[in-house]
Amino acid sequence: KIYKDREILNYYDYTGYESYFYYDFSSLLVVLLILFFTTPVFSEEIELKMDSLILSSYKGKYATRREKVLASIVVSLLITLLFNFLDYIMFFVLFGFEGGFNPLYSLQSFAHTPFNSSIIQFVFFSIGCEIIGSMFFCSVFLVFSSISKRVLSAMICGIGILCFFILCNLNYHKAAHFWYFAQLLPSHA
Numbered sequence: 001k002i003y004k005d006r007e008i009l010n011y012y013d014y015t016g017y018e019s020y021f022y023y024d025f026s027s028l029l030v031v032l033l034i035l036f037f038t039t040p041v042f043s044e045e046i047e048l049k050m051d052s053l054i055l056s057s058y059k060g061k062y063a064t065r066r067e068k069v070l071a072s073i074v075v076s077l078l079i080t081l082l083f084n085f086l087d088y089i090m091f092f093v094l095f096g097f098e099g100g101f102n103p104l105y106s107l108q109s110f111a112h113t114p115f116n117s118s119i120i121q122f123v124f125f126s127i128g129c130e131i132i133g134s135m136f137f138c139s140v141f142l143v144f145s146s147i148s149k150r151v152l153s154a155m156i157c158g159i160g161i162l163c164f165f166i167l168c169n170l171n172y173h174k175a176a177h178f179w180y181f182a183q184l185l186p187s188h189a
Helices: 015-022 025-037 039-048 049-055 058-097 117-147 153-170 175-184
Strands: none
Touching: 015 058, 015 117, 025 039, 025 058, 025 117, 025 153, 039 058, 039 117, 039 153, 058 117, 117 153
16 A cells, blocks of 8 residues: 555656765764764763862752753754754755655665655655754763763763664664765775
8 A cells, every 4th residue: 555656757867865865974973973072061060070169069960951952952063953954955966856846766775765755855754863962962971970980980981881882773774875975986996
């Protein structure tokens, strides 16, 4: 029933979209930037012994924590949106995007997808998923920052969790998945 009445009316060169959907190096950079921005948020105040000063301030501990969490989420969201925008522009300049309003199943790697959305809709869906993932990692790194008394130990815990997820991804996909984009570039040999 899902695959009934499917037809592709126009055919285009979908190399740009295929490359865009398989390119995930900037996602790794986004998570690393979030790691470097969020791990010092709470642990640095303990490491520098500023926590007693913050407790004695007018706003106190809870208002300051709320503002730090909110600022971390906003910075993570901006980093994610910036990198997604730059990725889209980069692939548009390199390959050009044609046929974005065709159904998603017109792409070879999504031929058997149950989604009946257009390619452009799926671009926004994947950006939304990346935003949710970056908020998840921001939250995890903030928890490590609030538990740890040193910035370095919070970063090591964050890198450990990140490595765990990367290894889970490599076991799920092919190891060459990270280098898919490099294979598409023309060789000058």
